Amino acid sequence: MRKPPYPTVLKPYGQALLDLAKEREEIVCLSGDLTRQCEIDLFRDALPERFINVGMAEANMMGIAGAMARQGLIPFVHTFGVFATRRPFDQIVNAIAYPSLPVRIVGFMPGVSSPGGPSHQAIEDVAIMRALPNMTVIDVADAVEIRKVVPQIVDLPGPVYLRLKRGEIPVIFDDDHEFFLDRAQVLESGEDVAVIANGMMLSSALLAAEALRGAGISVAVVNAPVVKPFDTRTVEAVARGVRAVVTAENHTIVGGLGTAVAETLAEAGLGRPLRRVGLKDTFAEGAKTAPHLFKKYGLSTQDIIDAAWNALGRTDSAPTAAPTPAETGEYAPV
Amino acid sequence: MPSSTTTSEVSISRFADTIRLRAVMMVAPQGFGYLGQALSSAEIFAGLYTHAYRPGHDRLVCSPGHYIIGAYAAGVEIGLLPEEALLTYGQDDSDLEAIGTETSPAVDLTCGSLSQGLSGGVGLSLADRIKGEAGRRVFVLASDGELEEGQTWEAAMFAAHQGLGALTVLLDANDSQVDGPVSEITTVEPIAGKWEAFGWHAVDVDGHDPEQLVRALDETGSDPRPSIIIARTSTRQGLACLPEDADGHFIKLPPDLAEAAVQELESRLA
Structure with a gap:
């Protein structure tokens, strides 16, 4: 694993999908008028006969994708996460999830990573996709995970919602990083507190763990990109070995990763103080840049540190996150 | 056009009345149900299954799931499901739910x-x-009430842009939705003009006239544009015994009325 600031790459998803589609003729690529933003200009330019721009018509796009999947094709559907889930929810339910068709819905610009206001922020997409029977829900952290996850989801029998950061994608993991659809990964072991994170909050969790360790706390870090089906076994095992649990997600704390962990702990009868870092049941307003929103709404590295400190019952002042200045083209968590 | 009644038209009319009879018998055990949909669409289903739709080759989409009762009835006639299956319509654990599902045949x-x-x-x-x-046709049975939903127009615009000539919509324009006549709730007319403006080939027909339906089904098969057949229908068609104010969306069918309906249809089919 690298340390922040992380190098970034462009269009790792677009390249991974194109590489796969060159080998798999059943793959078709649908765009909702956000082709370059969803990195699929690569697909459009190389395989135009399997690329369909449905335009700004997400309800229609989901219906088309479901019907194509019935004919043996594997549609990858692309738009921003808000428009991929919030707007065509009923269509996803009826045309895709209920018949359990192999449609891959790829939603870009997760959570508060968009300074575009609440209309453009997918803050409950994980919750509503996770509520659907048959749906697999994945929120990956970096370019290596993206490269690994695309070939792994192509042959799943049912639908998938894949949540991806837009733009410059950090490279956190080494090339030999292993990615499993059925397993959360214990990246670091520890005995005091476990931080369970995914997506854009994973790098924050790693940085928070470092600061906590500097203050003498033994921290476990778990990467849980697959929110559904959720690897309850790993989470339960890690939680058993610590005194407190913190979750971190770029999403509302209602219905996403934090909720999945809460359900796991409760069903296992594990009484551990739990703190959920994420949007506290609020929409996010007032930003020129995304980092401001991460800070303003409590999704920063320091918020994870403070949550762990609080969960452990510490009343003295918590350690502070090490500053990680990033040059242009680099990425560091907020 | 003066026309002598052809064998095909007679068989479509008989097929349609058979759909009506089977629909009455499916709805009767519950005393109410989606009978109006079957009555208005009986000739449409009959025309499709006898004249146009080749199961296993073409595709048939039933957009308003409430109309699936007509497909169940027609399916028995052409051997797609056993007659006994209709006895389970709308009952617990049946594959034949009253509103279409993934198990609908x-x-x-x-x-x-x-x-x-x-x-x-x-x-x-x-x-x-x-x-x-x-070489495959794709038929979509739709209803006029569905024109109120925006998705219809997203799809209509896009189908024309893509030049999907294989696509034919059969619109059951029965002027009926849950709260009453469509025309009292939203003005969907002029239906043909709207679809033509969207780049479609549109044909307006009497949806209970087999000859007009057959001609429209043939004609739309060769047009390079996507086509819509607007079939003007009534949710009380073919059952004189129904009260004039019968609720087209969800007809009440108490035992005496069900018996009268069966007699009326059986005598016509005899």
């Missing part, structure tokens, strides 16, 4: 949440194009 795709069928038809047509499978 006799169609290739059914929707329940309204106005999603045309997008499905577009997807089926596009899949054929991508896979290089030409």
